[in-house]
Structures are given as C-alpha cells and as structure tokens.
Amino acid sequence: xxxxxxxxxxxxxxxxxxxxxxxxxxxxxxxxxxxxxxxxxxxxxxxxxxxxxxxxxxxxxxxxxxxxxxxxxxxxxxxxxxxxxxxxxxxxxxxxxxxxxxxxxxxxxxxxxxxxxxxxxxxxxxxxxxxxxxxxxxxxxxxxxxxxxxxxxxxxxxxxxxxxxxxxxxxxxxxxxxxxxxxxxxxxxxxxxxxxxxxxxxxxxxxxxxxxxxxxxxxxxxxxxxxxxxxxxxxxxxxxxxxxxxxxxxxxxxxxxxxxxxxxxxxxxxxxxxxxxxxxxxxxxxxxxxxxxxxxxxxxxxxxxxxxxxxxxxxxxxxxxxxxx
Amino acid sequence: xxxxxxxxxxxxxxxxxxxxxxxxxxxxxxxxxxxxxxxxxxxxxxxxxxxxxxxxxxxxxxxxxxxxxxxxxxxxxxxxxxxxxxxxxxxxxxxxxxxxxxxxxxxxxxxxxxxxxxxxxxxxxxx
Numbered sequence: 001x002x003x004x005x006x007x008x009x010x011x012x013x014x015x016x017x018x019x020x021x022x023x024x025x026x027x028x029x030x031x032x033x034x035x036x037x038x039x040x041x042x043x044x045x046x047x048x049x050x051x052x053x054x055x056x057x058x059x060x061x062x063x064x065x066x067x068x069x070x071x072x073x074x075x076x077x078x079x080x081x082x083x084x085x086x087x088x089x090x091x092x093x094x095x096x097x098x099x100x101x102x103x104x105x106x107x108x109x110x111x112x113x114x115x116x117x118x119x120x121x122x123x124x125x126x127x128x129x130x131x132x133x134x135x136x137x138x139x140x141x142x143x144x145x146x147x148x149x150x151x152x153x154x155x156x157x158x159x160x161x162x163x164x165x166x167x168x169x170x171x172x173x174x175x176x177x178x179x180x181x182x183x184x185x186x187x188x189x190x191x192x193x194x195x196x197x198x199x200x201x202x203x204x205x206x207x208x209x210x211x212x213x214x215x216x217x218x219x220x221x222x223x224x225x226x227x228x229x230x231x232x233x234x235x236x237x238x239x240x241x242x243x244x245x246x247x248x249x250x251x252x253x254x255x256x257x258x259x260x261x262x263x264x265x266x267x268x269x270x271x272x273x274x275x276x277x278x279x280x281x282x283x284x285x286x287x288x289x290x291x292x293x294x295x296x297x298x299x300x301x302x303x304x305x306x307x308x309x310x311x312x313x314x315x316x317x318x319x320x321x322x323x324x325x
Numbered sequence: 326x327x328x329x330x331x332x333x334x335x336x337x338x339x340x341x342x343x344x345x346x347x348x349x350x351x352x353x354x355x356x357x358x359x360x361x362x363x364x365x366x367x368x369x370x371x372x373x374x375x376x377x378x379x380x381x382x383x384x385x386x387x388x389x390x391x392x393x394x395x396x397x398x399x400x401x402x403x404x405x406x407x408x409x410x411x412x413x414x415x416x417x418x419x420x421x422x423x424x425x426x427x428x429x430x431x432x433x434x435x436x437x438x439x440x441x442x443x444x445x446x447x448x449x450x451x452x
Contacts, residue, residue: 036421036430036431038430053430053431054431076433076436078431078432078433095433096433120348120349120358121358122358122359122433122434124358124359124361124362141362141363142358142361142362143362163372164361164362164372165362165372165373182373182374182375183362183372183373183374184372184373185373206371206373207373208373225373225375226373252394269428293396293397293398293426295428311430312426
C-alpha cells in the first residue's frame with residue numbers, strides 16, 4: 001500500500017520484471033541544458049548538490065520545486081565529484097582548477113584548496129571522500145591520490161601505484177579510505193598516516209574497476225567497466241566475489257553505490273539501466289534511464305532515496321526506495 | 326594473497342613517471358595530459374582506458390579501432406569520415422555539441438590555440 005501511495009505521489013508506474021523484484025518508483029528532474037551534470041550528493045535541508053561540469057558551478061536542486069540555484073566555483077572550474085561532509089559542507093573535486101573546493105551553505109563561502117605544484121597543474125581530479133577524522137581524500141585520474149587536512153588547509157598529493165587510473169574512492173565505517181584504479185584494475189588501501197597504498201589485485205585482471213563503495217560491514221563493492229560484473233571484496237576475509245548482471249548480458253558498469261539497506265546499485269551503460277542488487281536475497285531489480293543514453297556516472301543517496309545523475313539527459317532521477325528510517 | 330605496501334612514488338617511477346605532467350618539457354605532451362587518463366598514444370597500450378587509443382588517429386576512419394566499444398552516436402557520426410586535425414580540434418572543444426550522445430566528457434583543456442596546436446602536433450607524430 002505504501003509503495004502504491006509513493007508511486008501515485010511521484011506520478012510513475014510500477015513495473016514488475018519477470019524474475020526480478022519490482023522496479024521502485026522514480027521521479028526525474030530536468031536540469032538546464034549544456035551544464036553537463038557529472039556527480040550528485042545529498043545536501044542539507046533535503047536539497048541535492050550536483051556538479052555542473054561544463055559551467056564550472058555547483059548546482060543546488062530543490063526536489064520540492066524542481067528549481068536550481070548555482071554557485072560559481074572559480075575561473076577555469078570544471079567540477080567532477082561532490083560529497084557532503086559531516087559538518088554539512090560540499091567538497092568538490094575540481095579538475096579545471098586542479099583544486100579541491102569547499103562550499104559552506106551556511107555562509108555561502110567558497111574555499112579553493114589548490115593541489116601542490118609538484119602535481120604538474122593537472123591531475124584530472126575525480127572523486128572525494130571524507131575519512132574518519134573529517135579530512136577529505138581524493139583521486140586524480142592521471143594517477144594521483146591525496147588529502148586535504150581540513151584543520152590546516154594543507155593539501156598533500158601522492159602518485160598512485162602503477163600510474164594513471166585512480167578513480168572511485170570511498171570510506172569504510174572504520175574511517176579508512178580505499179580507492180580503485182580504472183586503468184590498472186586494482187583496489188588500493190590507503191595508509192592515512194603516510195599516503196602509501198597497499199595494492200590489492202582482483203582475482204581477474206583488467207576488469208577495469210571504476211568506482212567503489214563500502215557497505216555497513218566495511219566490505220567493498222566495485223563496478224567493473226570492462227568486466228561488466230559487480231566485484232565484492234571483504235577486507236576481513238580477503239575473499240573476492242564477482243556477480244554478473246541477470247541474463248549474463250554484455251555490461252559496462254560505471255557507478256556503484258551501497259544504500260542504507262546494504263543494497264548495491266550499479267549503472268550499466270550497455271543497456272541504459274541501473275541495477276539494484278540485494279546480497280541477502282541475491283536478487284536484482286532495475287531502473288531504466290529516463291531517456292536513451294542516460295550515461296549515469298555516479299550514484300549517491302540518503303535513507304529512502306537514491307540519486308541517479310543522468311549526464312546524457314541533463315537530469316537527475318530520484319529513486320524512492322521506500323526505506324525511510 | 327596480500328601484496329606488500331607499495332610506496333606510491335616508487336611504484337609510479339617503476340611504471341614510467343614521464344607520463345605525469347611534472348617535468349614534461351614537450352608542450353604537446355603537456356597538453357596531452359588533459360587526455361592522458363582516458364587515452365594512450367602508445368601502440369602497445371595494455372591498460373583499461375575509457376577512450377580509444379590515439380596512436381595514428383590523424384587520418385584514421387572515425388570509430389574504427391578494433392575491439393573498442395564506441396557509442397552509437399560516434400559510430401553514426403563517423404560513417405565515411407576520417408579524423409582530421411580540424412575535426413579533432415573541434416571535437417575536444419565541444420564533444421557533445423559535435424557528436425550528441427558521445428561518451429566523452431569535455432576536458433578542461435587545451436585552453437588556448439597554442440595548446441591546441443601543440444596537442445594536434447603531438448597526435449600527428451609517428452610512434
């Protein structure tokens with residue numbers, strides 16, 4: 001009954017897929033054209049932050065009204081990733097400025113933390129994450145990872161093992177930081193004291209692990225761009241698992257996110273769908289792109305909702321998972 | 326099996342630190358850093374990259390690298406065309422404007438005609 005009410009509220013139909021769980025209700029918010037949304041993050045007050053990569057701005061969507069506001073991030077800005085820190089600020093990886101940029105919605109202050117000069121001016125900054133101490137870690141796809149010490153403002157950067165490819169990054173519940181290399185297909189465990197990285201090789205080479213997310217137990221879930229499967233690594237046991245999408249279809253998995261129920265979400269560019277995998281029941285459901293070529297490059301959410309930024313359609317689709325707690 | 330901790334800097338040197346922008350004197354190679362994370366110009370590339378190999382791309386039929394999964398948009402756009410310096414120059418300035426539906430993101434550079442010319446010259450060099 002609750003699901004029907006939610007669907008009516010959002011004005012969408014529920015579709016039952018053979019052998020799969022029901023498709024959850026969704027609502028799609030169109031964004032201004034040419035802004036090129038890349039990533040999204042929950043913002044305080046029920047708002048949604050999103051990076052407008054082509055415009056060099058942080059977009060702020062109010063899902064109640066569908067209206068957007070914009071924050072200018074600086075000259076040459078080209079933001080890629082965005083997260084919300086525990087103190088309610090936005091932290092943005094800004095490739096155009098080769099800087100980490102913070103935005104405080106309380107004061108509307110924008111602060112630019114430039115990377116050290118030894119990074120050469122362009123690291124292709126990718127994704128941020130907040131560690132257990134409140135510091136911001138980041139990846140640069142040209143082969144860098146680094147940290148902003150939020151107390152001192154000092155930015156440190158280290159060359160990642162094997163060179164280019166440092167991509168998705170995530171924090172486990174114990175506060176530690178992990179990232180994956182797309183180009184060199186490994187999981188990296190960061191030593192937060194030194195910046196050193198322990199390389200953990202997946203059992204199958206060259207799967208192109210693109211993004212990573214942690215579940216509530218600290219297990220890591222990864223999207224395989226080349227291999228097309230979900231990779232699962234348990235640090236406590238050292239065991240790997242690979243999960244194919246239903247039907248063993250060709251897949252290119254870009255984004256991964258684990259929601260508050262420990263359901264694993266992955267976007268598949270090959271069939272323009274986002275899949276939700278429940279490890280407890282080993283079952284899948286799926287959400288189609290709102291139009292063709294949604295090109296979802298990242299996923300994030302809050303309790304009860306998952307945000308899908310459709311870079312190909314200039315839109316954000318919000319999936320109501322009905323798990324508000 | 327867990328591998329020993331690798332010090333990032335040492336690992337990068339082993340992999341060829343010349344790939345990084347730091348200390349790169351060739352203006353074309355420097356400009357190529359905007360492309361570097363997704364493309365290689367090396368004929369023996371083995372990494373998993375999001376974009377096609379650009380070795381010999383000038384004069385090559387568009388969307389023609391064997392084994393690379395091009396978007397439908399790029400395949401349609403490329404019918405009967407080859408990459409010229411002019412086309413590549415236009416494409417990197419506005420990928421989605423030129424090929425709506427392409428997977429390529431607009432890179433933040435090259436940022437001026439000099440950088441763009443250096444990049445195109447770099448892509449033209451035989452390897």
